[in-house]
Amino acid sequence: MIEATGLHKRYGATVAVHDLSFEVRPGRVTGFLGPNGAGKSTTIRLMLDLDAGGGRTLYGGRPYRELRHPTREVGTLLDAKAFHPTRKARNHLRMLAAATGVPDARVDEVLAMVGLESVAKKQPQGFSLGMGQRLGLAAALLGDPHTLILDEPANGLDPQGINWLRGFLQDFAASGRSVFVSSHLLAEMALMADHLVVIGKGRTIANESVADFVANSSRSAVLVQSPRIDELATLLRAEGAGVERVDNTAIAVSGADRASVGELAYAHQIVLHELTDRAATLEEAFLEATTEAEQFVATAATPRPKRATADGAPEHPEHAEHAEHPAHLERTR
Template sequence: MQSTIEVNGLTKRYGQATAVDNVTFAVRPGEVTAFIGPNGAGKSTTMRIILGLDSADGTVLINGSRYRDLDDPLRVIGALLDANAVHPGRTARNHLRWLAYTNSIPAARVDAVLAQVGLSSVANKRVGGFSLGMRQRLGIAGALLGDPPILMFDEPGNGLDPEGVIWIRTFMRELAAAGRTVFVSSHLMSELEGTADHLLIMGVGRLVADISMAELLAGASGDRIDVRTPQPTEAMTALANAGGEASTLTTGVITVRGLAGDQVAAALAAAQVTFTEMRAHQASLEEAYLDLTRNVTEFSASPEAAT
């Protein structure tokens, strides 16, 4: 059987509040699936339910079984949900030895995963003295301990330095390339854009999108054209007069809807507006995500609040 997480009709309520609302999706092997959404969207609650830490209506199957029915859960699914859920008085090695012993995993795996995450040199140091980034690495080591085919990480890059962020991005790609199922929740859009193959996007407890990264970015890019010009105000006026819809993208760059490339060039030439570059717009994940979740964000800042 392929290593999958299958969620069907998942609903979780706290009193009158619905944290997860009839969510259905599948996470499959051989790709990195990113689980994203605004704060309060229900991502962490869903991950906790998958691991049997919270009860809910609906079904969650891991390799066709409920988590509580797995004989050796750490050999099936490894997870990092909270890097601080470690006794501060234990050393990194003893923390992993305890996990290995209670899950019938050979003790030899402890030093192997410590080396895998780059913590061999601090294996005998107490976790209470670890930075958040070091605890993240220790949590990832714990997830890897049973050599499971399914891995689930909640904000694995939190607290990591730039080298660590590059490492976890590369590491997740390697895990997926080896045929494992990788399910990751993160707010680091720039990192996910170069890491994830598939996206599950949540908003106020509901699944907003279940889509490949390529499909989302292509749809968000649309038929827009970006123009770099030293005369942005004049360019926007000329393009609006030609029937286009122009807006500022960044300093010196505008983006245009409703006109083909030759029409943009003709309108600028007719108005004697200079431009140095014209190209098809390529949306970033952050741009696509913000556009998609604009109306499903529970907490948002008001510009007036800063005045």
Template sequence: MIELEELTKRFGDTLAVDRLTFVVRPGVVTGFLGPNGAGKSTTMRMMLGLDRPTSGDVRIDGRPYAELRDPLKSVGALLDARSWHGGRSAYNHLLCLAQSNGLPRQRVAEVLETVGLGAVAAKRAKGFSLGMGQRLGIASALLGDPRILLFDEPVNGLDPEGIHWIRHLMQKLAAEGRTVFVSSHLMSEMALTAEHLIVIGQGRLLADTSMAAFIAGNSRSFVQLRSPDHERLREVLRDAGVTAVVTADGSFRVDAGDPAKLGELAAEHRIVLHELTGRQASLEEAFMQLTAGSVEYHAHDAGAEPPPGPEVFAPDPATGRRPPAWGEDWRRRRGNDTEGV
């Protein structure tokens, strides 16, 4: 179990983590979500004693990480998958970790087979692809057969088979009664993997709840209807006092509607329906709704023109010439960037 109490971290004037209090319990996969810059990595580093809290407390099975007698047997972590010496083979990298932590040599071969690297155990790590490096990092986390596992972006670089494998591995570890804490930006995968969620924004706790309760509490259900008799369905819905929005594909969306009642309404007026679907918003939609006010970095739509700059700039005293407007300068720099390609 991992316990945080009023955990706070400042870097100069920047408050990276703001009085976080929550518990990561064994037996379930707990997802750790937040926008870029929310403080997730800093929080995980403090859990592992890599950063010192400004105030507050974090305990691993009741103790600070620094007081654990056999840390690799208690906690396995994947924070930086490529934190290995490129000149060493996968086997020797893990062997160094095993010998320095009093682990048996045979454990190295076991975890290499578990992560699918048994056939390349003798190859130097510097020649590994991103996905292979990720598997080696996961092997390092599993080496001590720990009770607690922390994974930061574990599916990064993995192919579909690898993503399927790590998802089921984390669920299997949790089913064995271990504590599994995983941070990821891949919402679709998190929705399939985690049962519980911790969500932070700007260093503060936004949610500590089950996956189902999080989605239900931060999004609205809706019913989607489609009929070849589009106009008549519109009239029937309007006359019944049902507010329906026409979507881009021509179907109707009724927020918080009851599929059974809407189906009965259509049947009563002998309207053929090609679709009658009750839908729940996705984890991604719920996450965006909750964290909208906590996003630090905003991007413009792809392909959109850059925002216009001021119409007039003060002239350069040396040349008497004005600098270009922002958009003009952007186009010129973009042209220079692509010149000769």
């Protein structure tokens, strides 16, 4: 088990990570989420003693620097391009294996695991980002570790590769080992992770199961449809529930579960045509939870103003396009 306690990192006057504490338990995939600039990569570097800062991280009760054979206990992927561009993929792994006391035969095993056997003798400089991710994962798996720490491992993978990665990490965790993985692919994280650690501006926002994180979102609601929906809405508001109109006969109710809504309707003899739960998506829950933690906020795009012709009328888009290409006018004369 990974136990991170009081992780802290400051760059001058800027606090990048502030008093983060969490656990990564065996047998489940723990997702690590946060907006850009939230401090995720810095946190991972603190966990691996790559950055100086406050707090500590223990792996089975020991800090990373005290692990006798760290790569055999903790496999890491922090940079998909962390290899010599002209050293063949298999030789890159053989070098890492020799340096860490891993048998050479393990190299071919991990190449097969990640699906790179056919390019084992090729130079990684020609690899796509997705292939680089697979090679990085192969390096993380070399020591057959009990723990994986992966920073954006799905970057560059195609849909088949993402599907494979999801299954692989879930199987890895199901074998009783630990997985800590950061990603911006929220739809994929919803399928992959069992537990979430969510941070913003270096601070903890959530540390709970995926199911609880989504259920706690105000975007989760109970959908209710009834011919007497206005009357039911008034009763629900009186009980302190939030009510949002969906259409003339339906509402979305927050702050009350399906059973309590049904019981209230029954108590007042209100016929219901629909009573269902609508769970928020992980993306909806994440965006709601991190609204105040977003560091890089873009402005909405505004339409380009139409240029006026000599008589003051707006120029037709087709004419505008042609006006920007004098060669086109020359060809059409």
